Amino acid sequence: MSVDTLNTEGSSARAGGRSLREWSSSLPACLLLLAVVLFSTSSDIHNQMLRGGEQLWSGYYKLRSDPVEPTCNPNRDIDAAVAAEMAKGSDLGAMADLLGAMEKDPADVRRSIERSVAECQASHASYLEVRDKLTPGVRAYRAVELFIADLIAFGLESQRYILVILVMLCAVTATLTRHHIAMRAMETVLDHKVSLTLQTVANAMLLGSSLIFRANTLGADAAVSSEELLLHNLWIVGFGALTIASLYRLIRVPEGLAPGGSLNKALLAVPLYTVMCLISGTYFSMIGHAAGIGIYLGKMMELADMFLNVGLYVWVGMMLKQTRLATLVFNVFRPWRMPPELLAVVAVLVAVVPTAYTGASGIFVIAAGAVIYNELRAAGARRQLALAATAMSGSLGVVIRPCLLVVVIAYLNREVTTDELFGWGIWVFALTAAMFTAVALTVNRQSQFNLAPVNDALPAMLAALRPLIPYVLVIAGVVMFYRWGLDVRMDEFSAPRLLPVILFAILLYEHISLKGRTERDRDGLEINHQGLERSVRGATNDTTAEIGALLLLLGLSVSIGGVIERSHIMESFPQSFDSAWSAMLLMVVILVILGMIMDAFGAVILVSATVATIAYSSGIHPIHFWMVTLVAFELGYLSPPVALNHLLTRQVVGEAEVVAAQQESGTFYQRHERIIMPLIAMGVSLVLVAFVPLLFYAN
Known part of the structure; x- marks a missing residue:
């Protein structure tokens, strides 16, 4: 999870030169993502034509x-x-007479x-x-x-190939830049050797499983299409390149690592995808199903559009980091001189809408976590509080329209619709927001509530709103163009292809409006706008490593779901309960554990196939069950020992900030506030969401 290499390359890029990584990784990834936007938009253009x-x-x-x-x-x-x-x-x-014809x-x-x-x-x-x-x-x-009709047909046929190439390209980039998601960063030589050795073993296991899966497919009686064979070959080439990349990194020990190290700590530096691969690969080999990982990775192709949307959302978030938009939004609240706790609440609530449009809390933390953390720190928030708010910044918006995760749930489960889920999601959001506000403003509050006088703060706030007006007009212009020009509304289905266009438009506006202007930051240092091309280039540089780390983790999470499915663990539980209360208690425990060890999309696929049917047959209403599932997942992402959202927070804010926060003194709560505060807020919310509705309909 170390980003030293990434930062070095990024700085060289910003200095004006294009690195080898940009030509070989970032540029192809940018073209692939643009192709996804183009193909999806071309269908709208074709309908209008x-x-x-x-x-x-x-x-x-x-x-x-x-x-x-x-x-x-x-x-x-x-x-x-x-x-x-x-x-x-x-x-x-x-002859007619002979035949008796008329x-x-x-x-x-x-x-x-x-x-x-x-x-x-x-x-x-x-x-x-x-x-x-x-x-x-x-x-x-x-x-x-x-021509556009042919382009659409080609785009639909190419989705799976684009996804495989994008995953493998970005996974190799994440390996070479040491940007995979792990429990801790590589700090010592032993950390590096253990992590890269196990990564190489896991990547070789992925390669072997893909080869066996291809051989089994060719050996089957059914004919294999050229498209399916091409997919097999792409996976094999990709995992071969990934194995070579990890082996190269293993041999090339980077400078700056401390000598020696502890084996226990070194194991924590192993990426999560590697751990998942070793577990699932070992299990499938033991049961004589060595092609298992390859098969479950192949299932990603069934939802290729969803995983491509995840990549687009990450790209959108990285472009958002290149704009001034987040800073300008925080400037609106700065005149009130809010205490850090209240500003943390505002930050989390403001993040709700962009979280809903980025699809999942983890994606939003990757996309905008660094901006939120830096703004809170600049406003005087202590590190522990800023880290807690950053980790939780995406947790409240996953139940709000047009969150991609809710769309996936409705797609996989006919018992619910997006309208029903989003309708009840408003109430769940109100509850979790109220709970987080209560915890932040009452538990361990360390600041006085001395807000600025209204006569002073309101004019300054209104003045801070003026720079946001052009951004609102740009966003409205793009949305209206799609609405009136292409008959496309901004909703959960169109958001993945509209948001990149909106961010491009914002970057273009800043390129035009800020060109040649020199501004100063809060410390008085000069800021020169880097222009459209460098902004997009910098965003794509960050995107490639993040997509590689996230999508590879998503894919192996699906494989872990396969292990759970094949091991028939769920069959050891009753397939229905006489009491909805007992069933709900079991559901809560299982769902939180799944949230700890799996990503949201992989967990939803697994839950839809296993746990959901038990809940329905036990008398739990489908909408109630999925609301509980979403809140339980978010609690799982905030819960040790994995705490994925905290790992992503550390990845975007830097290891040094987390270490500095851990070294701060104070009470037990103050020293662990970044972990405890989200657990209290989401834990209490989960108990209320899970059990209070049962009072009204359960027997």
């Missing part, structure tokens, strides 16, 4: 292909055709021929009409429309 074509040329759907001239004769002589048909019938009269009626023959001639004339008339309408303008419009 079809509507526009119909409005410009009535019956445009007939003009989408060149008409074929009918081969029939529209000027056929009906009388001659009738006579010929009757003559043919008289020649066969003897003689043809001349009137019926004429009506049949007249009907045939009329249909032929209509076909020719339609052909001439379409041919006459095929003007050069129509042909040009049609060429563009058909």
